[in-house]
Amino acid sequence: MAKSVKNFFAKHIWLVMLFAGFLFFIPARLSEPSLRKSESKQMIALIPHLDIAGQTRQRFLQKIKLQINPSDVIVLSTNHFGSSEANIVFDSSTWDIKQGNVKGGQHNEFSNLYNSHELVVSDHGIRNVVPDIYNVFPGSGFTSFLIKNSSSEAEVRLLIDNINSFCQIKNRSCLILGSVDMSHYNPSSLAEIHDGFTLNALQHLNIEKLKKAETDSPEVLTILTELAKIQGYSGFDLFERSDTGIVGNNNEMETTSWIIGNFSSTPNEISDSSYLIFAGDIMLDRSVNHIFKDQGFERIFDN
16 A cells, blocks of 8 residues: 555656645735735825815824825826916925925936926915925925826826836835815805715716816826726725815805815725706796797707
8 A cells, every 4th residue: 555655656746746836836926916016005195285274184194194104295286377388397306495395306207297396386286285295294205296287188197107107116105195176166065066076086986077077177186096096996085075165154155175085995885976956047937938838848858
């Protein structure tokens, strides 16, 4: 019996070695992608540049610091004044602010973009958030972008790829912030409806919906969401949704609203939404009434 077992192993030793190699190497190979993914994970978040939301913005950044101490902070905002002929303006210079010197980022990935510290400093979309970022992350390198609403899909795609490449470099961790204000010039009730649409799109990483969002930069929201998808995020954690009408306890004034939060690995529940529009002063007792009589009520649904 012992001899037959010995003969079996002698004839089939290659099968034994192959099976042992399978057990040894396969688990390691399967685990490699998840290890790389966790090492390259970046924080991607949304903050407002509106001054009235400054204290909440800083509290949120303090919360983010508990999850990441980034080597680099990247901020993207809309080009409010349409300054420069370039659709995307880039800056990685050192900022000299009251609190200290905000050191610029060190990289070559964005050398293809128009570089102007003067234009970026003059835009409140970046300028308003720099002190808060410095207070919370004083040792991080700082890079910022102004993005026109007229930026082409090709330009946006290239910027996404460049930011992703920059943040994948070994030992580099990035906090990517979109500095975006939401609904403008609407009363709180309407702003809440607009922001509900935007928040739903963020929570489900819906790029097509974000392109239609009532905000000062659908482009920035698109960039953040595309980067979140690359990083494997599947949801959005809301920190605060509010507006100037709520803060001022005035539901009739023109408002600016904001959404603060970050993309996360926890999917949000999918909920169906329905929208109703109520219109007044449509004067059914005038020519509209005659059209109904002559052509039928269904006529209004033809187009």
